[in-house]
Amino acid sequence: MHIANDPLAAIAAAVGPQALVTDPAELRYYSHDVYSGGETALAVLRPNNKEELARGIAAATKAGVAIIPRGGGMSYTGGYLAPSKQALLVDTAAMNRVLEINETDMTVTVEAGCTWDQLQRTLKPKGLRALAWGTLSGINATVGGGMSQNGIFWGASGGTVVNAAISFEVVLADGTLVKTGSDFFRTFGPDITGLFAADCGALGVKATITLQLVREGAAFAYGSFSFPEAEGYFKAMSAVSREGLASECFGFDPNLQAQRMKRESLTKDAQSLVNMMKAQGSAWKALKEGAKVVAAGRSFLDDAHFSLHVIAEGRHQSAVDADMKAVEAIAVQFGGHGVENTIPKILRANPFPPVNSMVGPEGERWVPVHGFLPHSRLVEGWNRIQAMFAEHATAITDNGVTTGALLCAVNRSTCLIEPVFYWPDELQDIHRRSVESAHLAKLKQFPANESARALVKQLRTSLIGIFRELGATHLQVGRAYPLKQASDPRAWELLQAVKRAVDPNNLMNPGSLGL
Structure with a gap:
């Protein structure tokens, strides 16, 4: 060119x-x-x-x-x-307007630069939210980025964030503005909206997005549970997911749990506590729940192994309480026991906190890698990952690398395993600008650490290989995950043909998706 x-x-x-x-x-x-x-x-x-x-x-x-x-x-x-x-x-970022909220047809249209946090704050006074309403980094992460990269967390019981999309306006490589879908229904013939969903910008740039809306829950129940073994944890999470008992179902392995509890006490964040109390609906209940959080502090998970955190959401308190009772029975069935449910309460009341966790509790660098697996392969996948870590245990220790994992139910057939790495290394501008300045000032400043960085790269590559062998799928494909190797050859040829049609000179994010 x-x-x-x-x-x-x-x-x-x-x-x-x-x-x-x-x-x-x-x-x-x-x-x-x-x-x-x-x-x-x-x-x-x-x-x-x-x-x-x-x-x-x-x-x-x-x-x-x-x-x-x-x-x-x-x-x-x-x-x-x-x-x-x-x-x-x-x-x-300057294209951040909420263009239309249609309460009759239950849709919302936003510009691509609108953040998930901004959208949630705009919709909440109306008692509405998007079907899938964002990732934990939603104070910075945008709806357009989510539609291109895909993501999960809030609304995960309905799948990933792209499931909420009805239509896009997309700018193609030649500057043409294309509208996909309709204003109220996604699939009329082949799913063209789906074609541009999770494309990592390889096919076009999102300009506007129309999402499905749902009513905000009027009643909530929260549960937290500790499991001594991975197998019982995964069986419980899968059972809760299959039964559709929770709006969110997530947890941490012992290593990541320990890392999280090193951070400042949850109760030290006064705004989090106030918001959590407000979310309880009555002053008396707010006082009781607030007192529980203060009393629990950080000690409630000191002896936890694998921790599972569950939120049930619905129209009627009796119904969500019944769902949480069913969750409790499942947890006990698979070897778990209840602990103080501070974490899901605080998170649900403050869904998009500052992104301070993009660095470690001491100021270490942080990066995840992940895979989606069916329920039937979770234990096998977990054991393969732990065996790989054990094989490199000496190098991990010598380089000061710490590992852990976020675990999350995605829908009735799928769960997420997301190993994370922390290692001592210098921060970049993106970390220094994203982390709150007061928090950043408390952290250590590590020098460049090429050895640890190289080890983390090697371990991430090995994990991606393990996930590929297990048939895992991924979000945020970008330039990291092997989409071509995971695709049917004829399906890959079809994707290449689409790429040539909309971007004949390969100028739209070249290399993304492996195209």
């Missing part, structure tokens, strides 16, 4: 110089995701609306410049890292 003599001038002429960021320090910041770095892009495009977004993309690709879409910057699989300097990174 021919590169224009001055591509930046051509792009500036299309959108105006005020829409472009060229400051070297800012470009270095944008060249790094939570885990690794890429080439420094030519510039960052910050459009104010979909028309400006379309003009900027058209001018860039006409000049031979690649387009690299970036959401809120919270990903760690290379999805928005430029493969060359001849790239325009797209930041839709």
Whole structure:
């Protein structure tokens, strides 16, 4: 593809110089995701609306410049890292409006740069939320990024966040703006919305998104349980998931539980406590529940092994209480016992906390890797992962690397295993800008640690290989997970054909998805 003599001038002429960021320090910041770095892009495009977004993309690709879409910057699989300097990174943060809330048809339309936190705060006074309503990093993570990368957490009982989408407006490589689906129903013929969902920006850049709405729960019940063994934990989580008893069902292995409990006490966050108390619905209940949280402090999980945290949500308190009783019976059946349910209460009342956990409790670097597995393969997958860690135990200890795992039910057939790594290493600008300044000031400042970093890379690669052998699937495919190897060859050819049709010069996030 021919590169224009001055591509930046051509792009500036299309959108105006005020829409472009060229400051070297800012470009270095944008060249790094939570885990690794890429080439420094030519510039960052910050459009104010979909028309400006379309003009900027058209001018860039006409000049031979690649387009690299970036959401809120919270990903760690290379999805928005430029493969060359001849790239325009797209930041839709200024396109953050909630365009329409349709309470009759139960839909909401937002611009791609709207964060999950902003959307939730806008909908909550109306008693509404999106069907799947965001990831834990939703204070920064955007709806557009979620639709491109996919994600889970809030609303996980209904699957991943892309399940909530009805339609998109997508800008293709030539600047064409394409509308998928209808305003109220996703599939009329082949699912074109689904084609652009979880595409990691390889097929186009999301401009607007229309999502399904549901009524916010009026009644809640919370449960936390400790399990001595992994097998009992997974059997319990799978049973709760299969029965559809919980809106959220997640937990931690002993190592990650220990890491989380090293952080500041949950009760030290006064706002979290106040919000949790308000969420209980009555002043008397708020006082009782608040007293329980204060009394529990951090000690309630000191002896926990695997911890499972469950939230039941519905219209009637008697119904959700009955569901939680059923959850308790399942936990006991598989060797668990109840502990103080502080964690699900605080999280549900404060669904999008500051992203301080993107670094370790002492200031270590952090990165996850994950796989979705069916219930039938969870124990096998867990045992394979632990065997790999045991094989590298000496190197892990010598390099100061700590491991753990987040475990989460996704739907009636699937659960997530997400191993995480902490290691002593220098932080990047993305960490320093994302973590709260008061929290950052309390953390250690580690020097660069190439040895530990190389070990974490090796271990992540091994884990991805184990997940592939087990037939796992993944979110945030980016440039990290082997989509081609996991695909039927004819399906992969079909995806390549779609890519050629919408992006014939391979300028839309080249290399993402392995395309």
